[in-house]
Amino acid sequence: MTTMTSPFDAIRGQCLDAAWVANVSATLGVNPSLRDPKSSRLLYPWLRSALQKARFKINDPRQALPTAFQRSCMDSGDLLSGGGERVFVTGGAQASQGTFQGTITIEYNSWPSHWLTSAVLGVLLQEVGYDVTFLQTPGGLYASQRMSAEGMGQCTPTHINAEIWTAAKLPVLSIYANETTSMSNGYGGQYVVFPCVSKQTNLNEALKGPSSTQGTFERAYSADFWHEYTRSQDLVNYYSPANTDMPRVAVSSVCPNGTMGCQNGCSKSHACSVAEQNNQTCLVVAMMEPVYDPGFLQAAIANNNIPAYFCFSGYGGVQNAVVDAMTRNKSITFYHFEPDFFHLQYEGLLTRIELPRSQPKIVATATGTFGENGYGNPATNSVNVDFPQEHLKLYYANVLNSDAFLVDFINKFQIAQIDINSLLASLVKLNEDNPSSPNAPFIGACDWVKTNYRTWKSWVSPLPLCSPKAHMQYTMTGCNDSSRMITFLWSVPDPTNASLPYQCDGGDSSLPSPLSTSRSCDWLNSNVDQWTPWLRSKPLCDGTFYNYSVAACDASATRAVGFFWLLPQLVNPLLSVECTGGVVLPSNTTVQCDYVPTNSSAYGAMTGLAIVVLLLLVCSTSLVVIFRDRPVIKRAQWPLLVCMICGGICICIYVLLGAGAPSSGLCAARPVTIIFGYTLVFGSLLVKGLRVYWVFKNKSLKKVTVSLWKIAKLLLIMLCVDAVILLAWMVADFPAPTTETTTATEFIGKVDHVSCHSSSFIFSALLIFWKAIITFGGVYVSFLIRDAGSDFQESVWIFASSCVVLLVAL
Numbered sequence: 021m022t023t024m025t026s027p028f029d030a031i032r033g034q035c036l037d038a039a040w041v042a043n044v045s046a047t048l049g050v051n052p053s054l055r056d057p058k059s060s061r062l063l064y065p066w067l068r069s070a071l072q073k074a075r076f077k078i079n080d081p082r083q084a085l086p087t088a089f090q091r092s093c094m095d096s097g098d099l100l101s102g103g104g105e106r107v108f109v110t111g112g113a114q115a116s117q118g119t120f121q122g123t124i125t126i127e128y129n130s131w132p133s134h135w136l137t138s139a140v141l142g143v144l145l146q147e148v149g150y151d152v153t154f155l156q157t158p159g160g161l162y163a164s165q166r167m168s169a170e171g172m173g174q175c176t177p178t179h180i181n182a183e184i185w186t187a188a189k190l191p192v193l194s195i196y197a198n199e200t201t202s203m204s205n206g207y208g209g210q211y212v213v214f215p216c217v218s219k220q221t222n223l224n225e226a227l228k229g230p231s232s233t234q235g236t237f238e239r240a241y242s243a244d245f246w247h248e249y250t251r252s253q254d255l256v257n258y259y260s261p262a263n264t265d266m267p268r269v270a271v272s273s274v275c276p277n278g279t280m281g282c283q284n285g286c287s288k289s290h291a292c293s294v295a296e297q298n299n300q301t302c303l304v305v306a307m308m309e310p311v312y313d314p315g316f317l318q319a320a321i322a323n324n325n326i327p328a329y330f331c332f333s334g335y336g337g338v339q340n341a342v343v344d345a346m347t348r349n350k351s352i353t354f355y356h357f358e359p360d361f362f363h364l365q366y367e368g369l370l371t372r373i374e375l376p377r378s379q380p381k382i383v384a385t386a387t388g389t390f391g392e393n394g395y396g397n398p399a400t401n402s403v404n405v406d407f408p409q410e411h412l413k414l415y416y417a418n419v420l421n422s423d424a425f426l427v428d429f430i431n432k433f434q435i436a437q438i439d440i441n442s443l444l445a446s447l448v449k450l451n452e453d454n455p456s457s458p459n460a461p462f463i464g465a466c467d468w469v470k471t472n473y474r475t476w477k478s479w480v481s482p483l484p485l486c487s488p489k490a491h492m493q494y495t496m497t498g499c500n501d502s503s504r505m506i507t508f509l510w511s512v513p514d515p516t517n518a519s520l521p522y523q524c525d526g527g528d529s530s531l532p533s534p535l536s537t538s539r540s541c542d543w544l545n546s547n548v549d550q551w552t553p554w555l556r557s558k559p560l561c562d563g564t565f566y567n568y569s570v571a572a573c574d575a576s577a578t579r580a581v582g583f584f585w586l587l588p589q590l591v592n593p594l595l596s597v598e599c600t601g602g603v604v605l606p607s608n609t610t611v612q613c614d615y616v617p618t619n620s621s622a623y624g625a626m627t628g629l630a631i632v633v634l635l636l637l638v639c640s641t642s643l644v645v646i647f648r649d650r651p652v653i654k655r656a657q658w659p660l661l662v663c664m665i666c667g668g669i670c671i672c673i674y675v676l677l678g679a680g681a682p683s684s685g686l687c688a689a690r691p692v693t694i695i696f697g698y699t700l701v702f703g704s705l706l707v708k709g710l711r712v713y714w715v716f717k718n719k720s721l722k723k724v725t726v727s728l729w730k731i732a733k734l735l736l737i738m739l740c741v742d743a744v745i746l747l748a749w750m751v752a753d754f755p756a757p758t759t760e761t762t763t764a765t766e767f768i769g770k771v772d773h774v775s776c777h778s779s780s781f782i783f784s785a786l787l788i789f790w791k792a793i794i795t796f797g798g799v800y801v802s803f804l805i806r807d808a809g810s811d812f813q814e815s816v817w818i819f820a821s822s823c824v825v826l827l828v829a830l
Contacts (some may be wrong), residue, residue: 021108023115028101028154035143035466036070044473057484061526066147066477067671073515075149075523076426077122080419082169082177089120093175094749099156100125100176114456117407123151124426127166127181130158130309130335132361136443137182137435139465139498147469148429148480159185159311160415164196167417168720173199179420180294184413185209185313185357188711191388193415201421205414206434211313211357211407225695226255235351246375256327259303259353268333268341269306269352275332278308280310280318281391281399286331293396301784302327305549306354308335309568315401317355320375321388323404336390342366359437363512365378375406383408425481432479440473443468448752485527492531499541503587506535528555533754537598538565538586563768565698568606570771573613573681577620581609581767611766616679623679630675630726633708637672641665650744657711659728660704667700682757685774695787702794703738707731709801749783 044067045052052067086638087093089100090647102118117735124145128138142152155166155178163181164174173196183205186193193200224246225232229240235258243250249255257263270285273827281287285601292302305321307330318330333341338354339362345352346369362371389403416430435443446464450457457463469476484490493511498504508531515521532555537544544551552557565587571580583606585596616623641662648658674693677686711731749755761770778784 021110022117024109026101026114026118027107028105028109029105029118031459031462031466032103033072033146033284034071035164035462035469036068036147038069040470041067041069044470048736051512056526060529061482065482065525066480067135067473069151070147074122074146074151075512076423078179078423079122080177080179081471082419085174085177087174088177090175093165095157095172095176097158098176098469101128101154101156102497103151103153109321118153120153123153124180124420125153125155125178127160127163127178128154128156129155129160129181129183132444132447133209133355133359133440134183135461136465136468139439139462139797140435141180141182141442143462143465143469144429144433144476144479148426150240158309161192161311161314163415164200166194167415167419168196170196170201178417180414180416182414183209184415185211185410186413187211187313187316187383187386187410189313191386199418200415201418202415203431204411204434207359207412207440208409209357209412209439210409211317211355213488226258230784234349244322245372245382245736246321246373248328250324250378253295253300258302259351260301261304262301264304264306264342265344265350266304266331268337269304269346270331271333271337274334275307278328279391280315280389281393281395281397282332283395284311285333286329287318287391288329288396289318289327291322291325292308292327292329292398295327295533299671300327302329303353304331306338306352307332308338308355311359312390313407314357315399316386316388316403317402318390318440319386319399319401320407321613322399323402324376324574326445339642346426359440359444361447362789364441364444364448364811369444372549376404378406378408380408389655392824425484428481429479434479439468439472450692483523484528486521486524488532488555490740491521491524492528496541496544502538504537504539504541504544506537508532508534514573524726531753532556536587554598558598558600561596561599561601561604562590562602565596565599566605568767568769570662573615573617575617575619575621577622578610578618579771581606581611581612581764581769581771587731606767609767611764611771614775615681616708618680620679626679627676630672634669634672634674637665637668637725657708657731659732660708660735662729664704667697667702667704670700673697682774682776684754684756687755687757690776691749691787692746695746695791696792699738699794702734702791703735706738706798706801707734709798709805710734712805713801738794744789745783745786745790749778750785753778753780753783 050067051062052064053064053669055061056062056063082088089102094100099114100117100120101114102120103123104116105118106115107113110116126138126142126145128135140153144152145152155176157166157176160171160181160183163178163184164176166176167181169220184193184202186202188450191203218456225234226237226241226243229237235254237254237258238252241252241255243255243258252466272282275285275287277283288302297304303326305317305328307317310332321328321330338356342352342354343366344350346366382403382405387405389401390399391397393399414430414433416427420426420430420690434643443464446467447460450460450464454460486492488494488508491511492508493504494508496506510518510521510531512522516520519531535551537551537554539547539551560564566583566585568581568583571578571582585605587597589595589597616626644653644658644661644665647653653661670693674697676692677689677693680686709729755776755778757774759772760777761772763769764771
């Protein structure tokens, strides 16, 4: 079947147009495009045509529930009019409900003042920048539940009800008070019971008493006072079922059996049951919906012993019955409320019945029930006073509190009493001019909004000032490069021009130029508040904007330290691209090397000297071997002399290996050569001294032979101890090349130091302790043989060598 745009959707964004803007601008003598020179905000931000696309979306998790606004979950009388709603051309039934996600859902109850207030609210919310959907539902009894996360809130999640009569609904509304907020909507209202009068003023018939031509009265009665209905049956008979079109006022579908004590569309007071037992009749009160202030009027009449039927036919049904009674000059009493355009249509023809004066403490006892004990039986609802004059309430769901801009508008929204009366009067006129108009409430609301710009403009706060953090998004490139580039775009751009913001005004209203920075992507993401001011002005230069490099050791045994800006200017590298002023770039400097470079002159001299000594030691070895039979060499124990010379060669090799950057090979070779070299030199001296001591210090004067092999075994044992300690060291805690970064003394910064490093000092301590034993052992032996012959005396050499070792150690 063919579909078309629904009446609700047809007026979406159609109220405030360019013609209205021009008219108001001319009337007020203002230019709507003028901006505040300080903040750059529009001076008249709401003096513009209606938005065609929403600025804001609300975040309500309930709208994502699978049950939200599903027909199978909704009450039969509820209907959602969402964005893009379609209806069938034939009959006007809904074809599709449209979308509701991200929109504000306003409850649209079934009486004119609610239509008009909801329509005004909807027009203005769209003006502010929110999409609006409407849930058409009969009454507001369960409004707070629909605004909660429980029960109906999972099926029909709404956000605002612009007009709620709380007097008799408060016990039900209060159940979900923690999830809703209520406030006055600006005007008051009151439920009343009216005896109807036609143009022939049949109400005055009761005042005529016995002379009345339409009723039988023993005396004159005031039909607008409740007490008259308890003193005599005359008024009761006058408004009895016999004088009422019962099929019109009693509709079973409106109040099904068992609802509020209904049977066949009517409930009745206990006084009516008593009257019927006495063969008397009851008056008929035409009611609207059972959910309208449930049980309040029924209890007030019943508890004042007025015999009455309460017959339900809906909002429109009651009005039709009243109009029919007036047309046919019949009598009827009915329940209605003010303000309502029905009373403006028939102004001067309706008068209320005064019940006992309203008392707050009694009103507070209302339970919202009637007929719970059965048809015609006494009820537990103890209310027996008239409806209070109440300030009507606007309820909204607390889920909206996360949007401060929206809640600020809702809290300022107020329709004054004179304004609601004006809106109702305009609706009467619109219905008179075009009774078939489907959009009459919205047309009336739109006319009011257009006419009352000065009233509602103060309800809407200016849009927030634009700021990079709140309204812009940024993207970073070059996270793995030496510099980062940050580019910007609006989080919500204007649909007609992406370079303009949509959710803010003034402030930083232009997208900043791309920002080039040396900061890391992690730092940028963690310090948005720190770098966003840089978009307006460069920061002062400090140590975080430059860096330095420390070069490798050069021939002068120094390392060059060069300073540079992380992002230097191409024209002048001494200036930075990303900062200005502040500190200047430090001058370049040098630091000392941690080792002697192999290309340095010092190492060249040391190498030359070591090679010369090495050659002399090799020559000396050759000479010792060649002249080993000479007495002086023979007495000096030439094999041990060769061992000492080999120790010296090892020490020369250690000197040659002492330069250059530490490596695994050098870190292993250096301790091996110096340890074995030391032991070969001082161990040979020790065992030579022991051999002399054993031979010449023999107190028994026996011939003693100390073989060279015996002495050599002692030296081998010493070397084996060295080998074991060195092997354990290399295996368990290898002195690997290690880089350590410490604070530099030559400049503000840090420098790396490379050295051969073990995690523990234990192996070095063992070797030092073992060398000390060898050294002090040699000194002691040299002391013991101090009186030996000069050919065997080496005490002086041992002592001198020990002094050199001690001096070097210090």
